[in-house]
Amino acid sequence: METLHFLMQGFDVATRPTNLLVALFGAFVGTIVGLLPGLGPINGVALLLPLAFALGLPPETALILLAAVYLGCEYGGRISAILLNVPGDAAAVMTTLDGYPLARQGKAGIALSLSAVSSFTGSMIATCGVVLFAPILAKWAVAFGPAEYFVLMIFAIACLGGMVGDKPVKTLLSALIGLALATVGVDSTTGVYRFTFDSVSLSDGIQFVIVVIGFFSVSEILLMLENTHNGQKAVKASGRVLFNFKEYCFTFWTMIRSSVAGFVIGVLPGAGATIASAMTYMTEKRLAGDKGKFGEGDLRGLAAPESANNASACGSLIPMLTLGVPGSGTTAVMIGALTLYNITPGPLLFEQQPDVVWGLIASLFIGNVILLVMNIPLVGLFSRMLSVPNWVLVPAITVISMVGVYAVHSTTFDLVLMIGLGVFGYILRKLDFPLSAVILGFVLGEMMEDNLRRALSISAGDLGILWGSPITLVLWALVVLMLALPGIRWMRRRKQIKAQADASAA
Amino acid sequence: MYVRLFAAIWLLLCAGLAVIAWGFQAPFAYDPVGPRAYPLLLLALMGAGAAWLVFKPGADTEKLTRQALLRSGLCILTLLAYALLFEPLGFVLSTALATFVLGLLFTGRALPCLISGVLMGVLLYALFDYALDVPLPLGVFEALVES
Numbered sequence: 277m278e279t280l281h282f283l284m285q286g287f288d289v290a291t292r293p294t295n296l297l298v299a300l301f302g303a304f305v306g307t308i309v310g311l312l313p314g315l316g317p318i319n320g321v322a323l324l325l326p327l328a329f330a331l332g333l334p335p336e337t338a339l340i341l342l343a344a345v346y347l348g349c350e351y352g353g354r355i356s357a358i359l360l361n362v363p364g365d366a367a368a369v370m371t372t373l374d375g376y377p378l379a380r381q382g383k384a385g386i387a388l389s390l391s392a393v394s395s396f397t398g399s400m401i402a403t404c405g406v407v408l409f410a411p412i413l414a415k416w417a418v419a420f421g422p423a424e425y426f427v428l429m430i431f432a433i434a435c436l437g438g439m440v441g442d443k444p445v446k447t448l449l450s451a452l453i454g455l456a457l458a459t460v461g462v463d464s465t466t467g468v469y470r471f472t473f474d475s476v477s478l479s480d481g482i483q484f485v486i487v488v489i490g491f492f493s494v495s496e497i498l499l500m501l502e503n504t505h506n507g508q509k510a511v512k513a514s515g516r517v518l519f520n521f522k523e524y525c526f527t528f529w530t531m532i533r534s535s536v537a538g539f540v541i542g543v544l545p546g547a548g549a550t551i552a553s554a555m556t557y558m559t560e561k562r563l564a565g566d567k568g569k570f571g572e573g574d575l576r577g578l579a580a581p582e583s584a585n586n587a588s589a590c591g592s593l594i595p596m597l598t599l600g601v602p603g604s605g606t607t608a609v610m611i612g613a614l615t616l617y618n619i620t621p622g623p624l625l626f627e628q629q630p631d632v633v634w635g636l637i638a639s640l641f642i643g644n645v646i647l648l649v650m651n652i653p654l655v656g657l658f659s660r661m662l663s664v665p666n667w668v669l670v671p672a673i674t675v676i677s678m679v680g681v682y683a684v685h686s687t688t689f690d691l692v693l694m695i696g697l698g699v700f701g702y703i704l705r706k707l708d709f710p711l712s713a714v715i716l717g718f719v720l721g722e723m724m725e726d727n728l729r730r731a732l733s734i735s736a737g738d739l740g741i742l743w744g745s746p747i748t749l750v751l752w753a754l755v756v757l758m759l760a761l762p763g764i765r766w767m768r769r770r771k772q773i774k775a776q777a778d779a780s781a782a
Numbered sequence: 783m784y785v786r787l788f789a790a791i792w793l794l795l796c797a798g799l800a801v802i803a804w805g806f807q808a809p810f811a812y813d814p815v816g817p818r819a820y821p822l823l824l825l826a827l828m829g830a831g832a833a834w835l836v837f838k839p840g841a842d843t844e845k846l847t848r849q850a851l852l853r854s855g856l857c858i859l860t861l862l863a864y865a866l867l868f869e870p871l872g873f874v875l876s877t878a879l880a881t882f883v884l885g886l887l888f889t890g891r892a893l894p895c896l897i898s899g900v901l902m903g904v905l906l907y908a909l910f911d912y913a914l915d916v917p918l919p920l921g922v923f924e925a926l927v928e929s
Contacts, residue, residue, distance in 0.1 A: 330916045443840060449831035456824045463817040466808035470821060471799070494861065498854050501887065667890025668898055671881035674861065675906055678868065678877075683916050691865035699858055707785050708840075729815045737814030 279411055286634025290642050295340050298333070299639050302341045303646045306348020308661055311356045312669070316365030317349035317589070317606040318712065319496060322488040323673070325613050326680035329485075335617040336632045340639040342610050343593070347399060347640065350549065350586045351647050354391045355658050358384060358578075367549035367585040370557040374570065374577030381573055385517040390575060391582045392651040393524070394531050396644055398583030401535040402542065402590035403640045406597075409543075410626075410637070414598040417623035422730035423741045425599075427751040429724045431758070432545035432601050436713050438758030443708060450709045454717020455724065457482060464722075465729060477689040484612040485684050486694045487718055491711050493677040494698020497670055499705065518652070519575075527579040530560055538584030542591025545601050552588035553581035590640060596621055597633055600723065605712030608719040784846075789835035796829040857887055872921020873911075878903035 289295065302324070309320035321342050328338040353368035358375035371391065378387040420428065433451045437444040460471045461481030472478040534556040541552040560580040561570045570577045592603030600622035602608035614621050619629060626633055651658075681694045701711055735741035743752055803825060806818040864880035871879075878899040885895030910916040 327914065327916070331914055445831055445834050445838075446840075449828060449835070452824055452828045452831060456821070456828060459821045459824065463806075463808075466810075466812050466817045468806050468808050468817040470806055470817060471802065497861075498857055501853055501857050502850060665888075665890065667885040667888040667895060670888050671884045671898070671902060674864070674880065674884060675877050675902060678864065679873075679906070679910055679916060679918065682868065682918070686917070686919075688866060688869050691868055692862065695858070695861050695865055698861075702854070703788070707788055725820045728820065729813050732815050733813045 279407060282411075282630055282634045283407060283638060285630065286636075286638035287641075289336055289631050289635030290340065290638035295337055295635070295639065296642070298337050298341045299344045299643050300646055302344025303348045303351075303643055303650060306345035307352035307355075307647070307651065307658060308348075309345065310349030310352025310365055311658055311661060312352075312664075313356055313360070313362045315496065315673075316353070316367075317346050318488070318609055318715070319492050319673075320345045320349050321606055321609045321613075322485075322492050323676050323680060325488070325609065325616075326485045326683050327676075328613070329616050330680075330683040335614065335619055335629075336635040338613060338617070339610065339632060339636050340643075342613055343636055343640060344643045344646075346589055346606050346610075347586070347643050348647060350399075350589045351392065351395050351651055352658065353585075354395065354582055355388065355655065356662055358387045358391065359659055360662060367553050368581075369550070370553040370581035371578060373557070374572075374574050377571070377573035378575075378578065383516075383573070386519045386523065386575075387578055388655050389517065389652055390519040390523060390527065391578050392648060393519075394527070394534075394579040394582040395586040395651075396648045397531045398535040398538055398586035399590050399640065399644045401532070401583075402539040402587035403637065403644070405539045405543075406590060406594055406637055406640070410594050410598055410633075413594060414623045414626040417598050420599070420623070420747065421745075422727040422734065424745065424747045424751070425727040426724060426731055427742065427748045427755070428545075428599060428601060429720045429727070431751050431755050432595075432720065433713075433717065434755045434758040435545050436710075436716065438761040443710075444759075444762040446707075446709045447713050450704065450711070450713035451717035453704075454714040454719075455721040456717075457487065457714075458718050458721020459725070464726070475689075477685075477687060477693075482693065482697075483684050483690065484616070484718070486681050486690055487697060488609055488612065488715060489677045489681055490694040490697030491701035491714060493673055494695055495701035495705055495711070497674060498698070498702040500666060500670055523575055527575050530576040530579045531583045534560065534580040534584040535587040538587030539591040541584075542588030542603055543594045545595045545599075545603050549585040549588045549592075549604065552584040556580040556584040593636075593640075597625060597636075598623055600625075602716055602719055605715050608712070608716045611719050783839070785839035786836055789832040789839065793829055793832040793836065796825045796832060800825045800829075853887065857884070860884055860887065869919045870921055872923050873918040874903040874907050874920075875922060876903075877906065 290299070305324065306320055309315045310317065324341060324345055328341050333341065349365060350367065353363060353365040354371045354375065357363045357368040357371040358379050361372050361376040363369045363372055375387050375391065378384065433448070436451055437448045458481070460478055462469050462479055469479060537556050537559070538552040541555065542549070557577060557580050560576050561568060564570060564574070564576060568574050568576065589604070589606070592607045595601045595603040596607040596611055600611065600620060602611050611621055619625070619632065677694070678691060681690050684690060704714070705711060731741050732739070743749055800822060803818060803821045806821065808817055860880060860883045864876055867876040881902045882895050882899035885898060886892065907918060911918050
């Protein structure tokens with residue numbers, strides 16, 4: 277009952293005219309950013325974050341804007357996946373597998389509308405999940421002390437290494453690079469300058485906005501340089517614009533199953549939408565067996581990843597809101613946004629800033645409806661966006677990035693630092709290091725050190741406090757499990773290869 | 783190959799930073815950990831990861847071509863020039879120039895790039911400075927406005 281009361285209060289906040297307008301704007305911009313190949317939710321959120329801050333938007337409005345952009349990106353990614361066979365963001369890779377064949381068969385309209393409804397279903401189910409579980413988890417999380425937090429953050433990083441899979445060492449190294457970047461600046465407890473190289477501009481650390489924009493926008497610009505195209509030819513959306521009832525029933529259970537699975541994966545810290553969409557696609561393919569036409573335009577192969585990636589996007593808000601630990605790269609950026617406003621996400625947020633939390637949750641419902649309504653009739657407009665040539669797009673991204681960074685401190689040093697970080701990020705990307713892990717590490721960095729030192733202050737330097745309580749023990753067990761996962765997968769693969777070799781030899 | 787090279791450089795960098803970090807000492811002990819332990823722990827872990835990659839770099843990444851290197855080099859230089867000229871030249875002029883050069887780099891034709899450059903410089907300045915209230919440097923136009 278209490279939850280319902282808070283939710284109504286949240287709707288009160290979310291339906292204020294400015295907030296509605298901001299949600300509408302965010303949804304629109306998000307869809308466009310999402311559908312542009314290469315630009316994903318992190319870019320969208322990163323580009324708008326300094327703007328929101330410079331505009332002096334109140335925290336709940338800024339958060340609503342960012343959440344709308346996040347959701348919009350997940351909606352937008354599917355458009356270029358279906359029409360161009362180019363995923364608009366990483367999570368839409370799976371959507372191309374069945375979406376593009378459908379478009380080639382002249383069913384682009386059906387594919388687009390059905391995937392919009394899948395996205396909607398996924399987000400709605402997950403948002404209901406957030407309403408149900410977030411307050412419970414927040415109550416429970418109050419029992420977390422500094423030691424528990426420290427171990428929880430280790431778990432978040434281990435999750436990244438364990439779930440991303442094929443390159444655990446690179447992922448962990450990326451996260452460590454992020455953690456190390458966060459140590460630059462004056463140490464808050466003792467006042468010692470660390471890694472500042474006597475530069476005044478570095479003394480209060482590297483600003484979050486600079487790191488995000490450098491790593492994601494600048495490196496993206498350099499990456500785009502490699503495939504310079506002048507607008508791509510999209511498949512013309514033809515035929516029926518809307519799916520029919522039979523097609524909806526055919527995919528109904530797929531949507532429900534994938535939404536729930538996506539939500540659960542999203543809640544795990546570190547594991548994001550990309551993993552959710554891949555896992556649900558594989559599951560549906562297995563469930564359908566030989567009768568499915570997966571890969572040749574099966575509607576279920578379209579519905580599964582789309583509902584899963586939206587569900588996990590919403591689900592990843594749970595660890596962010598209740599624990600202050602990001603569930604994905606994008607929520608890491610949102611945590612950074614909150615700290616710009618001097619709001620520390622975590623269990624107390626529900627008590628101290630109910631307007632922010634419940635306004636955000638309510639705005640998810642509203643944003644979803646806006647996106648569904650916007651996406652079905654406006655698909656033509658959005659698909660025309662795909663033909664904006666790079667020689668207009670890239671300079672525009674550059675200018676907005678520059679302004680965003682300049683708005684923080686108004687110094688040339690920050691601009692140069694941003695480009696330096698961007699080049700570094702580009703190198704990391706070329707070498708296949710996941711950048712979202714760097715950002716996650718950077719956001720966790722300061723909290724992690726603070727909690728470690730606070731925990732050890734409590735115990736007067738006794739390391740035992742780090743595994744002294746049942747919660748920490750459970751978390752350590754999970755950490756070990758996560759770190760063992762890549763090893764287990766590797767062993768299993770070796771066994772399989774060996775079995776195959778034996779079979780072919782016999 | 784590139785991964786191995788990167789990991790080796792990173793390993794050296796970690797060692798160098800560890801030497802610097804060794805000097806972090808607080809005049810008074812405020813807490814049992816101090817400012818030195820945590821960075822050193824991170825550097826040690828990073829060093830271990832980098833060392834692993836030196837020995838097991840995994841699948842090779844694609845080779846860089848000379849042309850691609852040249853283009854990204856040019857792009858980085860343009861961005862750097864933009865950053866350095868942002869304040870002295872002011873937003874409008876530096877943006878117009880950077881947009882023009884970047885447009886050319888991304889295979890745009892000269893005239894449309896020039897037009898889009900000037901338009902972006904002027905329009906975005908108006909948008910940010912007047913509509914959105916984000917202060918931007920005027921640079922060379924400052925004298926004009928003041929007089």
